[in-house]
Amino acid sequence: MSFPYLRPRRLRKKLYLRDLVAETRISPRDFIYPIFVREGIEEPEEISAMPGQHRWPVNEKLVEHVQKALDLGVHSVLLFGVPESKDELGSPAYDENGVVQRAVRLLRRELGDEVVIFTDVCLCHYTTHGHCGLLGKRCVGGFCEYIVENDTTLELLGKVAVSHAKAGADVVAPSSMMDGMVKAIREALDKEGFTDVAIMSYAAKYASAFYGPFRAAAENAPQHGDRRTYQMDPRNGEEAVKEVALDVQEGADILMVKPALAYLDVIRRVREAFPHYPLAAYNVSGEYSMLKVAAREGLVDEKKIVLEVLHAIKRAGANIIITYHALEAAEWLREGLDQKLF
Numbered sequence: 001m002s003f004p005y006l007r008p009r010r011l012r013k014k015l016y017l018r019d020l021v022a023e024t025r026i027s028p029r030d031f032i033y034p035i036f037v038r039e040g041i042e043e044p045e046e047i048s049a050m051p052g053q054h055r056w057p058v059n060e061k062l063v064e065h066v067q068k069a070l071d072l073g074v075h076s077v078l079l080f081g082v083p084e085s086k087d088e089l090g091s092p093a094y095d096e097n098g099v100v101q102r103a104v105r106l107l108r109r110e111l112g113d114e115v116v117i118f119t120d121v122c123l124c125h126y127t128t129h130g131h132c133g134l135l136g137k138r139c140v141g142g143f144c145e146y147i148v149e150n151d152t153t154l155e156l157l158g159k160v161a162v163s164h165a166k167a168g169a170d171v172v173a174p175s176s177m178m179d180g181m182v183k184a185i186r187e188a189l190d191k192e193g194f195t196d197v198a199i200m201s202y203a204a205k206y207a208s209a210f211y212g213p214f215r216a217a218a219e220n221a222p223q224h225g226d227r228r229t230y231q232m233d234p235r236n237g238e239e240a241v242k243e244v245a246l247d248v249q250e251g252a253d254i255l256m257v258k259p260a261l262a263y264l265d266v267i268r269r270v271r272e273a274f275p276h277y278p279l280a281a282y283n284v285s286g287e288y289s290m291l292k293v294a295a296r297e298g299l300v301d302e303k304k305i306v307l308e309v310l311h312a313i314k315r316a317g318a319n320i321i322i323t324y325h326a327l328e329a330a331e332w333l334r335e336g337l338d339q340k341l342f
């Protein structure tokens with residue numbers, strides 16, 4: 001059957017009919033809300049590179065903010081630390097009294113099981129050089145270069161994960177793209193008895209310019225060099241399936257593709273290759289700030305464009321969306337805008 005018997009427009013003629021046949025629905029329950037926690041401040045600090053986002057102090061202000069997320073139906077948060085001091089070995093990352101560890105304990109104590117706490121496990125916020133692993137110097141034939149040492153970093157990532165688990169994290173999220181990181185973290189957690197703490201792996205994470213605003217927010221930009229030796233090349237799609245397969249073998253519980261928007265095809269591929277795993281997509285800082293700035297300039301309709309983007313990420317195959325839009329989008333969903341704007 002084809003035209004004139006089939007006319008796809010018939011199902012588009014009314015708002016509520018379109019809604020009835022819509023294939024994709026999003027809900028605040030799909031969201032993980034990323035939050036920056038900063039040591040040494042008492043008041044939330046605006047992040048100019050990410051309009052509408054703040055760095056939060058580890059005190060009642062943070063608790064109130066997370067409570068607001070809970071009230072909107074967003075029950076998962078992902079914590080990033082901005083420490084006061086850094087060193088070569090990234091040791092503030094696995095300090096029991098580090099900023100993330102204290103934030104986890106505070107949220108757990110005040111909000112109990114209402115909040116699902118994810119923590120970013122990486123060294124880049126805590127190393128003076130800003131790399132995601134330990135930095136070594138390799139000299140071959142008189143030529144010397146700095147390299148991020150994969151294997152010696154693994155042990156430290158295990159320590160970071162254990163310190164987060166001890167504080168009460170539900171899920172640790174390793175983002176350093178070191179080879180073998182999921183296995184090393186799984187073994188470290190299990191050895192300490194944290195067999196029930198899950199791992200959400202940044203399995204296919206690209207070396208992306210879309211992280212620009214985040215690096216301003218978290219002060220984790222590499223001081224020299226870049227992350228291209230450990231993060232993925234944006235030109236590769238097949239390789240993402242290999243990267244994800246390795247993390248699956250190593251014991252990842254939730255998979256992730258990052259960034260989201262320029263990588264919707266990767267989300268789709270991973271969804272098809274691993275249909276039985278929860279799949280998260282990280283709608284990153286650059287994706288967020290582009291829309292915020294364009295909306296502020298009056299170039300786009302913010303609510304429509306944000307809801308369009310979030311539906312697109314889910315349509316591509318992600319069932320979890322990590323997004324700075326989480327609270328606003330949850331409010332718009334509560335007003336039924338997903339039904340009314342399309």
Ligand code: PBG
Pocket residue numbers: 120122124132175176210211212213214215220227283284285286
């Ligand atoms: C690194 C890390 C990055 C992000 C989260 N964890 C980026 C990076 O500097 O490589 C980016 C998130 C965003 O842009 O929103 N551990």
